[in-house]
Amino acid sequence: MNQSSVSVLRSRAVVGAGFMVLAGIAFAILNVVTQWLAMTLGFPPASTAFWQYGFALILSLPLLFRLGLRAMKTAYPVRHILRVLLAAFGVQAWITGLATVPIWQAIALVMTSPFFIIIGARLFLGETVGRDRWFATLTGFVGAMIILQPWSDSFTLAALLPVLSALLWGGSSLIMKNLTHYEAPETVTVWLLVLLTPINAGLAVAGGFIVPEGLALWLLLAAGLLTAIGQYLLTLAYNAADAAYVQPFDDLKLPLNVFAGWLVFGYAPSGYLWLGALLILGASLFLMLREAGKETTVAS
Secondary structure (H helix, E strand, O other): OOHHHHHHHHOHHHHHHHHHHHHHHHHHHHHHHHHHHHHHOOOOHHHHHHHHHHHHHHHOHHHHHHHHHHHHOOOOHHHHHHHHHHHHHHHHHHHHHHOOOOHHHHHHHHOOHHHHHHHHHHHHOOOOOOHHHHHHHHHHHHHHHHHHOOOOOOOOHHHHHHHHHHHHHHHHHHHHHHHOOOOOHHHHHHHHHHHHHHHHHHHHHHHOOOOOOOHHHHHHHHHHHHHHHHHHHHHHHHHHOOHHHHHHHHHHHHHHHHHHHHHHHOOOOOOOHHHHHHHHHHHHHHHHHHHHHHHHHHHO
16 A cells, blocks of 8 residues: 555545445444334334434443543533533434435435535634535535435425434534534533433423333343444544534435335335436545545645
8 A cells, every 4th residue: 555545544534434424324324224113113203303312322321431531521512502402403404304205305305404504614613615615515415415306296385304414414414513622522521412312302201201112122221332333423524524524425325215114114206216316326425535635635
């Protein structure tokens, strides 16, 4: 392996992209589990969110004990609370959406989040949003629209719930990126897990609280584990590179979720799926190579 290849592999751009892709894999599996709970078992979305993040908190207890109270130490408690509130309502909108639309359609709609991320990164974080980043994001969005075909008769208002979750998660991601300038990734993750449980508990009680058993219990345990892993990987991604840069790699969740939905539920997206996926994958790869090349040039 030559020196150029080593530089690319060590690039923060590549590291950030790698963490985002790994998070996408974890969340793709999580979405299958969540939709099975909602569509097949009829488990209420609000209770699903509570148990999912409650189990994620329990599974994270070894990390909490290892880090101790210092993991919760922060000078920005209001930002953490606001971030978690946005994330909690985003989760509710997302799980409710998965109860009514196929995974691939929900994912295509939630891919509008890069617009919220990039605009917010420019307005609130002061990040530079250059031509390459705009091009990659817009190309990914066009790919999503080709797959979704919102002008078709099958498009319903219920499918807009993932768009609402995209807006809420976009705001949460921007606050997370801001916090990673001052906080360790472990602190950001722990605050999310600790605060989401009481917030989701209140929403679950309001929506009719249900205690899981049998298969639902095992699926919710799996969802909790995948949530803890995915959130931590997401935090590492935003810690490694700019929010406006790593966000387009979130578009890779589309082919991952389409494959997972087809494998488990037999969903058959439109024939334009692969054209849209090619645009998304191509845009993400283009952006990663451009950013890595810039870092190599600056380092030399």
